[in-house]
Amino acid sequence: MDPVLDAVLAGSRTGSRTGSTAAPFALATVVATWSSAPRGPGARMLVRADGTAVGSLTGGCVEADVHARALEVLGDGVPQLVRYGVSDDVAGSVGLTCGGTVEILVQRVDDPEVLREFARRVADGAPAALATVVAHDGAVPGASVAVGPAGLVAGGTGSARLDAALAHDAAALVAAGRTGELTYGSDGxxxxxxxxVLVDVAAPPPRMIVAGVTDFAAAVASLAGFLGFRVTLCDARPAFATRERFPDAHEIVVERPDRYLAAELAAGRVDGRTAVLVLTHDPKFDEPLLEVALAADLAFVGAMGSRRTHADRLDRLRDRGVPPEALARLRSPVGLDLGGRSPRETALSVLAEVVAVRARGTGAPLTVTAGPLHHDRRPDEVPHRGYRRRP
Known part of the structure; x- marks a missing residue:
C-alpha cells in the first residue's frame, strides 16, 4: 500500500492504544502534472513536526523544497499550492530536471479521520476515493471527503451542494477506477x-484471467503479478493446473475457462479493466472462451497462436456467430514484435502489448516518437462533464 497511508493507519493504531489523537502533520500531494512529470496526481509525502518524512512526490527532484514548505505549513497552517517545472526559478532553482511540470498542494492535517477512512478502505482492498479541494477563490484548499462506490463516507467540504455533487461524481470515478480532476462553480x-477538486481513486488491482497450463502461461502469471494484476489461472485439467506449476498466480481455478468467465461476469467480478489471455492452443477450449470474452466489455482479449492458427480461428468464430466488430477486438497473434522466443521473453512481449493497449501507447521505440512520454486519458473516458484534461 501507499507508505503515507500505512503511516496514517499506524498513527491511528498508536493513538487508539494511548487514548490520544495523532499529532498534526503536513501532507504534500501531487494534484496536477503536465508533459513528462515523474509521477502522477495522487502521489503523496507526509512530513511530521520532527522533520521525518514518508513517501515520495517526484523521485527526489523537488522533495527538499517541498519538505521545507511542509514545515512552514505546519507552523502557520496556511496551505501552499506550488508548481515546479524544468526551468522554474523556485527555491534556489529547484526544478524537475527530468522534464515536465508538477503542481503540489501542501497542507496541514490536524484531524486525519478522512484520510484515515480512505486508508482503511485501501488496506481492505475496497474501491475508494479521496476528493480534495485544490483551489477555489475565497476558500481554503485542503478540505476533503472520502467517497466509496455508493457515495460519500466521511468528511465534508463545508458546502452541502459540493458534497452532494462529489458524492455522485467521485463515485463515478471510483466505479471507473480512474483518478481525475473535477471542476465546479464557486457555489459547487x-x-x-x-x-x-482532485479525486484520487484507489481501486483494487485489475484482473488478468489466463487460460492454459503451458510454460508460457506460467511466465505470464509471474510477470503480470509483478505489473500489479491479480492473476487467475484457469484450466479444466486438474493434473496440470497446480500450485506447484503456477506458484505466482493469485488463484488457480479448475474449470472450463468459458464457464468460469461467464460465471464471473454474471457475478460482477469482472469489469472493464480486466484482461483475458488465451494460451491453451486447444480450439475446444479457446473458441468458447473467446466467444464469451469478446461479447463482454473487457480491457484486453488476446490469444496466442501462429498467423495461420489465427486465420483458422477467426473463420470458426465467425461460424459460431461472433460479429465482425467483436472479432476486431481480438489481439492475435498476441504480443509485440520483440524477437524473443523463450517463455519469459514471450511473456514480456504479450504483457508489453497489454500495457500499450491499456495506456494507448504505440509500442514503438521512444527514439522514433515525438511528444510527451506519458499518455493522458481522453476526457470522455470519465463520466463527468467537469473533468478537465491537463494541456
Missing part, C-alpha cells in the same frame, strides 16, 4: 468553473 454547481 457543475455548470461553473473556479473550484478544482
Amino acid at each position: 454547481s457543475r455548470q461553473g468553473v473556479g473550484l478544482r
Whole structure:
C-alpha cells in the first residue's frame, strides 16, 4: 500500500492504544502534472513536526523544497499550492530536471479521520476515493471527503451542494477506477468553473484471467503479478493446473475457462479493466472462451497462436456467430514484435502489448516518437462533464 497511508493507519493504531489523537502533520500531494512529470496526481509525502518524512512526490527532484514548505505549513497552517517545472526559478532553482511540470498542494492535517477512512478502505482492498479541494477563490484548499462506490463516507467540504455533487461524481470515478480532476462553480454547481477538486481513486488491482497450463502461461502469471494484476489461472485439467506449476498466480481455478468467465461476469467480478489471455492452443477450449470474452466489455482479449492458427480461428468464430466488430477486438497473434522466443521473453512481449493497449501507447521505440512520454486519458473516458484534461 501507499507508505503515507500505512503511516496514517499506524498513527491511528498508536493513538487508539494511548487514548490520544495523532499529532498534526503536513501532507504534500501531487494534484496536477503536465508533459513528462515523474509521477502522477495522487502521489503523496507526509512530513511530521520532527522533520521525518514518508513517501515520495517526484523521485527526489523537488522533495527538499517541498519538505521545507511542509514545515512552514505546519507552523502557520496556511496551505501552499506550488508548481515546479524544468526551468522554474523556485527555491534556489529547484526544478524537475527530468522534464515536465508538477503542481503540489501542501497542507496541514490536524484531524486525519478522512484520510484515515480512505486508508482503511485501501488496506481492505475496497474501491475508494479521496476528493480534495485544490483551489477555489475565497476558500481554503485542503478540505476533503472520502467517497466509496455508493457515495460519500466521511468528511465534508463545508458546502452541502459540493458534497452532494462529489458524492455522485467521485463515485463515478471510483466505479471507473480512474483518478481525475473535477471542476465546479464557486457555489459547487457543475455548470461553473473556479473550484478544482482532485479525486484520487484507489481501486483494487485489475484482473488478468489466463487460460492454459503451458510454460508460457506460467511466465505470464509471474510477470503480470509483478505489473500489479491479480492473476487467475484457469484450466479444466486438474493434473496440470497446480500450485506447484503456477506458484505466482493469485488463484488457480479448475474449470472450463468459458464457464468460469461467464460465471464471473454474471457475478460482477469482472469489469472493464480486466484482461483475458488465451494460451491453451486447444480450439475446444479457446473458441468458447473467446466467444464469451469478446461479447463482454473487457480491457484486453488476446490469444496466442501462429498467423495461420489465427486465420483458422477467426473463420470458426465467425461460424459460431461472433460479429465482425467483436472479432476486431481480438489481439492475435498476441504480443509485440520483440524477437524473443523463450517463455519469459514471450511473456514480456504479450504483457508489453497489454500495457500499450491499456495506456494507448504505440509500442514503438521512444527514439522514433515525438511528444510527451506519458499518455493522458481522453476526457470522455470519465463520466463527468467537469473533468478537465491537463494541456
